[in-house]
Amino acid sequence: MNDLIQDLQSPVADAGTGFVRVGMPVSRVDGRAKVTGEARYAAEHPAHDLAYGVVVGSTIARGSIAGFRLREALAVPGVVEIITHENRPRMRSFDLFYKDMTAPAGAPFRPLYDGEIHFSGQPVALVVAETFEAARYAASLVAVDYLPQQHETNLMAHLARSHKPKPLKAGFSPPPDERGDAEAALLAAPVRIEAEYYSGVEHHNPLELFASTVIRGEDGHLTIYDKTQSSQNSRWYVSRVFGLGKDKVTVRNPYVGGAFGSGLRPQYQLPLAVMAALQLRRSVRVVLTRQQMFSLGHRPETLQRIKLGADHDGRLRAIVHEAVAETSRYEDYVEVVVNWSGQLYACDNVKLLYRLVALDQSSPMDMRAPGAAHGVHALEVAMDELAWALRLDPLELRLRNYAEQDQMKGLPFSSKALRDCYEQGARRFGWARRPLAPRSMRAGSELVGWGMATGTWDAMQMFARAGAVLHADGRLVVSSAATDIGTGTYTAMCTLAADALGLRLEQVMFQLGDSTLPVAPIEGGSSHVATVGSAVAGVCEKLRKRLFRMARRLDNSPFAKARFDEVEFAGGGLRLRRQPSVAMSVEEVMAAAGEARLEEKYLMLPKVLKQKQYLRATHSAVFCEVRVDEAFGTVRVTRVVSAVAAGRIISAKTARSQVSGAVVWGISQALHEETHADHRLGRFMNHNLAEYHVTVNADVGDIDVIFVDEDDRIVSAIGAKGVGEIGIVGVAAAVCNAIFHATGRRVRSTPMTPEKVMAPEGDVSVSAAL
Amino acid sequence: MDIPVRNEGGAGAQAAPRYPLSLRINGQPYELEVESWVTLLDLLRERLHLTGSKKGCDQGQCGACTVLVDGRRINACLSLALMQQGREVLTIEGLAEGARLHPLQRAFVAHDALQCGYCTPGQICSAVGLMNEGQARCRDDLRELMSGNVCRCGAYPQIVDAVEEVMFGSAGAEERDRPVIVGTVPA
Amino acid sequence: MTPFAYHLARDPADALAALTAPGGNTPLGAASFLAGGTNLLDLMKENVARPMRLVDLNQLALARIEETPAGGLLLGALARNADTAYHPLVRSRYPLLSAAILAGASPQIRNMASNGGNLLQRTRCYYFYDTGTPCNKRSPGSGCAARGGLTRLHAILGASEHCIATHPSDMCVALAALEAVVHLRSARGERQLAFADFHRLPGDTPQHDNTMAADELITHIELPPARYAAHSAYLKLRDRASYAFALVSVAAALALDEGGRIVSARLALGGVAHKPWRQPEAEAVLAGKPPEAAHFAAAAAVLLAGARGESVNDFKIPMARRAIVRALEVAAAGTPGPACGEEER
Structure with missing residues (x-):
């Protein structure tokens, strides 16, 4: 069954890695494939009959297509076909067929379905040619006549027509x-x-460009390498949109070059590539340009208002948090922005509001810690403002309002080691030495500021299946249609399985990234380890029991009188806990029992009834130091300490990288990232990586990650919560609060670019202490 | 050299003419015929299936396509293939000696200086070029001189650790002083 | 990218001939020189540049950096930016140029980009780069979409109603301050252009970034004898710490007498105009004065006279004023050494 998909690239740890335990800092099992260039991403799979598709995007934001002038483009040597809504192959019309597993309410965008334009950059044609260069050239010659309509893309100008x-x-x-x-x-x-x-x-701007390579088999079967956070979501979408049975389409994503939410939904290059493959009956690759990736979806522009009331001792009396965000005209993209404000601190009077304004944009999309990244940011900056109003240490203010339980239903937390985060983070950072007043510290030409914030994110669990096959030679192949977008899924799952059966890491292969594998959820929401990991633990537990029963039944078995709980799996097999010298390797058991392979399957369903009795969340405390040259408003984040409570850590090295990388994201959110739209054109204009700034190496100072002790068997059977999002939440607020501490100025919009931070005219001494 | 091998279009040509190209890639000689408009990156990825060099922007703005030409790091996306006539190109595929990884490759794995892995070949080739240049003297230099390689996963501190270890042999001294605290690490 | 013929030039004469040679439907002006390619290829992919013939200059013997009889330095047009910045003579005599080059782009791009090409790089105006919008520089007469649009990166000095783009180079800001001379060659012969006359303001022909003729080739950039090695500074303000174009940059150079008074000063700004911005009147303010903040501020006021923002980029005016003062202060205190980490100090 799910023994091994031979042509699916699945990494295995280097020989000699040896025995590992859950929680150890294990090197990434896919490390070698990635540092040698052997790992192939969506656009990197060859096909002998490959054609290249290049997308043409709309230059207007709203209206319709009057017609195409394609003569010149079609005349380019090597051009095979130009697909538009006028000549595309048959696709389903009903909206429902376009709803992927994470679609919000509304009617999803249907690429090349008709001539209506919903957003600037919308794909209007796909040029297919024998070479990429010919397709790109011909795409530049495609002329489109539009019937434009008045568009509205400016959230701030249309706040009045917000809706629930x-x-x-x-x-x-x-x-x-x-x-x-x-x-x-x-x-x-x-x-x-x-x-x-x-x-x-x-x-999102993951570094890998969105791409789909559709490889058409002789029987017409489509094997699609897609950039996605779920092969099964993409497979499901293709099947429904084109009416192709499950057996006609396989989607794979063994390696994904980052996604951060942009791969939660199938992106338009996927149906376009499939369309071309169906129409031309050959293999097709479509790769978006960096510019085109700015038409996929985005973290929505959001305006928030927060009111906090407190007693003189800092106890919160009231919290009002309102948010208005943008969405498209065709879907209500929603995210949790304000709800955390009713959960994070103890307060009896809380009012929360969240509304949307529909604009002529592509639907926004979940982006790392959707909602929380800016929702908790606003709350945590407001808390800092309150702390200063009270002349109270910001950490002390949080401690005085520590929520011991759920505020709405009185439920207990399944686990909440936030106090430990505060305590350990503050100690590591040296927070106790912080002067209360702003503008108290200076180094050379720069003001120095220390800020902190709390972070939180939901601890979620979905359902998943896992399969496992143990071979006579001691190799274990575990599989689930999971995804590794750089998060460390391969490594965490291999670690769990190797630990469970006491095998060397290099004996274990985890296969993910193929839609035919046992069902797994979309990788998102920091739930993958808690979900797939619990399924892997479950299937391994079945194997352990079976191996034990086999061993006990052997003639003259050393385990003949042992109970299951008296044996442990370690050192390559099973042994008696009390007498480890009584041991048999997996190979010995398999050989003695005459078994070539053992196969197990497991369905992991969350214990919903139990989970519902608890509030389940991850928490963090972020401390940061900035240096601000206030003459110019330039900010350097020199030091960050992030203390995280995220349940049991399965793979310490990759988890640490997740949090550290998310801190970099927080710095980027705080100081660098913003897509600017020209609302006259209804178009994002800084659509490249030179003008859309993400943090580079020189921007990043020391990042220190602490995982405080937590083990949560309510969230998941393996005790894990998840670390993908929590690392970013609160970081931008800590930076903002540190800038206030450095300069005495409060910046209430992100990114905090130089012109927002620099001292106003006449309010600064330029002369540096040289 | 300027006489095209074949011109598929003729007057008003809409196809790019093809030219002979000889160069060495990862030590191996290649005699090719390429259209003028093919970049070095697309030659590597689409013609020669050397997909280790990545396309992240195609505009010289991310560094994922970094390769070494005669030992110098460049952005393969901003070079025409034809501009590499007679040159020696080294890509990530040519860095390891058989199964034996280059020290930088080993250090990247050991320090977990990667997550999704898409920028990684470019980071490593860039670091090789940086070492060849011999201009970096300290950690801050490394940060600045590795800034032509965007890592969207944010592995920058680990990347600097890895390069520092290979260059100066003292990598991540700071990091060792402050080890990862994992509450649930078994004794 | 439009299809093009490719010619690998043997020498400057061959390059010039190939540029202007008739052939097929390749009219004069539709051919283009190719050196590092770091900007041209990008523009070709975006369909902003559509040359029908590329003349590759990389085999030309113009990559040397050598001393002139007058005691200056001759930078080959094909010397790479990185080789120029790290050249021992450039480092010791023109540290301002070295610092400016190293503040630009990335190590990879500096390894590819040529000195001549650096002078010819084109604006980063969003609208210039996006063929879905009007732009007088890209498509003369189509209008300027930047005006009234996203102008955060745009000019505060010397702009016209037709164009408010800025020149993106860092190197050129230093070359302006150092009063470099551009050596040009064409079929008609050779000529030299003062750096101040090389780039131009947009006026009503923003399609022209500079005063070179269409059939000319940059062969060298000449630096006059060094006067400012001891007291110069390049200060670049940008949205992130590296690999970003300048919001504002300042090249400041001072020659001090034995008593510490300013004998002469040079000042140029980047990121604020269609060309590196220099006003000899501003420099004259400093001559004979002690290197003090009040005089620096006075020079800044003269250099920024007439500065006008487009509202979104108004911040550039105080930012530039402060940057001038800061850069002059740093220069007066002595040219900073190549930056290195605090841990090394």
Whole structure:
């Protein structure tokens, strides 16, 4: 069955890696494939009959296509076909068929379905040619006549027509009803702050360009290498859109060059490549340009208003948090922005509001810690503002409002080691030495500031299946249609399996990234390890039991009288806990029992009833140091300590990289990233990596990651929660708060670019202490 | 050299003419015929199936395509293949000696200086070029001189650790002083 | 990218002949020189540049860096930016140029980019790069979409109603301050252009970035004898710490007498105009003065006279004023050594 898909690239740890235990810092098992260039990504799989597709994007934001002038483009030697809505192959019309597993409410965009234009950059044609260069040239010759209509892309100009969103999206819950009477409590509070926070559009910009290579078999079967966070979601989408049975399409994604949410939904290069392959009856590759990736979806521009009221001792009396975000005209993209504000701190009076404005944009998309990255940011900056209003240490303010339980239903947390995060993070950072007042520290020409913030994210678990085959030679192949977008899935799963059966890491192969493998959820929401890992643990437990039973039944078995809980799996086989010299290797057991292979399957279903009795979340405390040259508003983040409580850490090295990398994301959100739209054109204009700034190496100082002790068997059977998102949450707020501490100026919009941070005219001494 | 081998279009040609090209890639000689408009990166990836060099922007703005030409790091996406006439190109595929990884490759794995891996070949080739240049003297130099390689996963501190270890033999001294604290590491 | 013929030039004469040679439907002006390719290929992929013939200059013997009889330095047009920045004579005598080059682009691009090509790099204006929008520089007469649009990166000095783009080079800012001379060659002969006259303001012909004729080739860039090695500074302000174009940059150079007074000063700004911005009047303010902040501020005021923002980029005016003062202060204190980490100090 799911023994081994031979032509699927699956990495195995280097020989000599040896025995590992869960929680050890194990080197990435896919490391060798990645440092040698052997790992092949979506655009890198060859086919002998390959044609290249290049996308033509709309230059208008709203309207329709009057017609195409294709003569010149078709005349380019090597051009095979130009596919538009006028000549595309048959595809389903009903909206429902275009809804992928994570689609929000609404009617999904249907690429090349008709001549309606919904956003600037929308694909309007696919040029297919024998070479990439010919296709690219011909694409530049495609002339499109549009019938433009007035577009609206400016959130700030259309706040008045905001609407209550339709909440139909997996993982989304609308803001809860008001708790207590927030406005009245606010009026009665002796200390109040109120402020607006703005966050601009951001684009995921994974380094790998979005691509699909559709390899057509002689029987017409399509094997598709797609850049996606779920091979099964893409397979499902292709089947439904084109009416192709499950057996006609296989989608693979063994290596994914980053995604950060942009691969949660099938992107338009996928149906376009499939269309071309169906129409031309040959293999087709479509790779988007960096510019085109700015038309895929984005973190939505969001305006928030927060009001906090507190007693003189800092106890929160009222929290009001409102957010207005943009969405497209065709879907209600929703994310949890404000709900955390009712959860993170103890407060009896909380009012939360979340509304959307529909614009002529592509639908926004989940981007690393969707909602929390800017929602918790606003709350945590507001808390810092309140702390200063109270002349109270910002960490002390958080401790005085520590939430011991769920505020809405009184549920306990499944685990919450946030206090440990605060304590260990502060100690590592040296927070106790922080002067309370801003503008207290200086180094050379720079002001120095220390800031902190809390982070939180949901601890989720989906359902998944896993399969496992143990071979007579001691090799173990475990599989599930999971994904590794750089998160360390391969490594974590191999570690779990090797530990469970006491095998050397190099004896274990984990196969993921193929839609025919046992069902796994989309990799997203920091739930993959808790979900797939629990399935892997489950299938391994079945193998352990079977091996044990086999061993016990052997003639003259040393385990004849042992109970299962008296043996352990270590050192390449099983042995008695009390007498480790009584041992048999896996190979010996298999040989003695005459078994060539043992196969098990496992379905992991979350224990929903139990889980619902708890509030399940990850937490973090972020401390950061900035140096600000206030003459110019330039900010350097010199030091970050991130203390994270995320349950049991399965793979210490890759988990640490996840958090450290997310801190870099937080720095990027704080200082660098914003996509600028020209609303006259309805178009994003800095659509490249020279003008859309992401953090580079020189921007990053020391990053210190602490995992505090937590082990949560309610969230998952393996005790893990998940680390993908938590690392970014709160980082930008800590940076903002540190900038305030350095300069005494509060920057309430991200990114905090130099012009927002620099001292106003006449308010600065330029002369540096040289 | 300027006489095309074949011109598929003629007057008003809409196909790029083809030219002979000889160069060495990873020590191996190649005698090719390429269209003028083929970049070095697309030659490697699409014609020769050497897909270790990555395309992340195709505009010289990310560094994922970094390769070494006569020992110098360049962006393969910003060079025409024809500009490499007679040159020695080294890509990530040519760095290891058989199964034996280059020290930088080993250090990248050991320090977990990668996540998704897409920028990694470019980072490593860039680091080889940086070492050849001999201009970096300290950690801050490494940060600056590795800034032509975007890592969207944010592995920068680990990348600097890996390069520092291979270059100066003292990598991540700071890191060792502050080990990872993992609450659940078994004794 | 449009198809093009490729010619590998043997020598400058061959290159010039190939540039202007008739052939097929390749009219004069539709051919282009190719050196490092770092900007041209990018522009070709974006369909901003559509040459029908490329004349590859990389075999030309113009990559040397050598001393002139007058005591200056002659930089070959094909010397790579990195080789120029790291050249011992450039480092010791023109550290300002070295610093400016190293503040630009990335190590990979500096390894490829030629000195001549650096002078010819084109603006980073979003609209110039996006063929989906009008732009007078890309498509003369189509209009300037930047005006009233996204102008954060745009000019505060010397702009016209037709174009508010800025020149993106760092190297050129230093060359302007150092009063370099550009050596040009064409079929008509050779000529030299003062750096101040090389780039131009947009006026009503923003399609022209410089005053070179279409059939000319840059052969060398000449630096006059060094006067500012001891007191110079390049200060670049940008949106991230590296690998970003300047919001504002300043090249400042001072010659001090034995008493510490300023004998002469040179100042040029990047990121603020269609060309590196220099005003001899601003430099004259400093002559004979002690290197003090008040005089620096006075020079800044003269250099920025007439500066006008497009509202979004108004911040560049105080930023430039402060940057001038800071750069002059740093220069007065002595040319900073090549930066290295605090841990090494």
